[in-house]
Amino acid sequence: MQKTCILIVDDERTVCETLSEVLREEGYETEMAFDGEDALQKIEKQKLGQRPFDVVFCDLRMPGIDGLKVLEKGEELSPETFFIVITAYGSMETTLEALKKGAYDYVVKPLIFDDILLKLRHLLDFKKLNVENRLLKDSITDQFAFDNVLGQGPEMKAIYSLMQKVAATQTTVLITGETGVGKERLAKAIHHQSSQREKNFVRICCASYKEHPLDHALFGEEGIFAKHEGTLFMDEIGDLTPALQLKLVKLLQTGLMKSLRLIVSSTKDLAKEVSSQVFREDLYYRINVIELKVPPLRARKNDIPFLVKYFVRHLSEELGKKIKYATDETLKILMNYQWKGNIRELQNILERAVLLSDNDTQFLNGHHLPSELISQTNDSAHYNFKEAMRKSEMKHIQWVLEKNRFDKKKTAQDLGLSLSSLYRKIEELSMPIQ
Numbered sequence: 001m002q003k004t005c006i007l008i009v010d011d012e013r014t015v016c017e018t019l020s021e022v023l024r025e026e027g028y029e030t031e032m033a034f035d036g037e038d039a040l041q042k043i044e045k046q047k048l049g050q051r052p053f054d055v056v057f058c059d060l061r062m063p064g065i066d067g068l069k070v071l072e073k074g075e076e077l078s079p080e081t082f083f084i085v086i087t088a089y090g091s092m093e094t095t096l097e098a099l100k101k102g103a104y105d106y107v108v109k110p111l112i113f114d115d116i117l118l119k120l121r122h123l124l125d126f127k128k129l130n131v132e133n134r135l136l137k138d139s140i141t142d143q144f145a146f147d148n149v150l151g152q153g154p155e156m157k158a159i160y161s162l163m164q165k166v167a168a169t170q171t172t173v174l175i176t177g178e179t180g181v182g183k184e185r186l187a188k189a190i191h192h193q194s195s196q197r198e199k200n201f202v203r204i205c206c207a208s209y210k211e212h213p214l215d216h217a218l219f220g221e222e223g224i225f226a227k228h229e230g231t232l233f234m235d236e237i238g239d240l241t242p243a244l245q246l247k248l249v250k251l252l253q254t255g256l257m258k259s260l261r262l263i264v265s266s267t268k269d270l271a272k273e274v275s276s277q278v279f280r281e282d283l284y285y286r287i288n289v290i291e292l293k294v295p296p297l298r299a300r301k302n303d304i305p306f307l308v309k310y311f312v313r314h315l316s317e318e319l320g321k322k323i324k325y326a327t328d329e330t331l332k333i334l335m336n337y338q339w340k341g342n343i344r345e346l347q348n349i350l351e352r353a354v355l356l357s358d359n360d361t362q363f364l365n366g367h368h369l370p371s372e373l374i375s376q377t378n379d380s381a382h383y384n385f386k387e388a389m390r391k392s393e394m395k396h397i398q399w400v401l402e403k404n405r406f407d408k409k410k411t412a413q414d415l416g417l418s419l420s421s422l423y424r425k426i427e428e429l430s431m432p433i434q
Helices: 013-025 036-048 067-077 092-100 113-128 138-144 146-150 154-167 183-192 211-219 242-254 270-275 281-287 301-318 328-336 342-356 371-380 385-403 408-415 419-428
Strands: 005-009 029-033 055-059 082-088 105-109 173-176 200-205 230-235 260-266 290-293
Touching: 005 013, 005 036, 013 029, 013 113, 029 036, 036 055, 036 067, 055 067, 055 113, 067 082, 067 092, 082 092, 082 113, 092 105, 092 301, 105 113, 154 183, 154 290, 173 183, 183 200, 183 230, 183 260, 200 211, 211 242, 242 281, 270 281, 301 328, 301 342, 385 408, 385 419, 408 419
Parallel strands: 005 029, 005 055, 055 082, 082 105, 173 260, 173 290, 200 230, 230 260
Antiparallel strands: none
């Protein structure tokens, strides 16, 4: 069986060499190119040799022939090759352009190799199923694509990093955040990365049961705690009655839950519930070993274009449409909406839009969106899409600079840029940096 053949394209030699070494250790065959011209020559040579690259990782910002041109020409030379673009998180506009031009996915600098390997496995499973025009569903999506559904910005990256540290343990995890931010999906991701992955994942919503049925389901002779092995996800644990809180804390104190991993979630502020004596303090400290705080979608709007890309692709396949993405105007509307229902509301809006679109629609337009959504965004949208991106880039660079005490060399490394590229970006954005 031939090894998967991967081309890595980046003008920063260290990035190429390090990523190549990681992929080779995983059993992949790799080649490197340090500029766009060399990349296109290698793509053409591989194609002529009847062994096209399976995957190309390509940096977007390169001198001479940049990543977008490599993507465009590479798609012509080798249409069966999948392109994954490498980008700095602040470079959203160029990344969106790459996705529109056919890039399969993207990774963000500084590179997190565990994320890259997950994406690569996801993509190769996709190819093995020989269904290049549909998304993976069910278990593959649950295991490998949660980052697409929740976002890849710095806020979510921090959560993924912490999640990966605790996934292999039996530690109880508390996931907090507003309704619709993706707490259950995070819980499933932890389960799928744990030693319990082959066992059951059971969700029980504490807010959906009255006390007696919930008591029986959890603590009865045939209940979950007596019979279940795997992971129990207790959604909305803040809605447990005092009597059931006491039963749970006593069970946790026994230390008998060896074969059952407990993950809990809450939209309520449990610390305030403890202060108000609504939630038991001893139970709170038992379940709050590791807390994953998921920010609302309105606090990380740069994730929206990529969530749109994922959902549109998924829903278009599911509903038999040919939609590739959304227009810039539509993205501007979606970026300026407040999303009180978070990712769940975004998914529902896009499902409606795709469902009501014509069969020949390729890009969603504003008329596919509910009128009330457009009217709300018109009231608040006083800056355009490019300006929103510019402000986001400034905010992110400023945050990394402050974290590194304005050490520009370290900041450039963290952002995945060369020092000269950082200075150019600061100049482009007219940032008042000391």
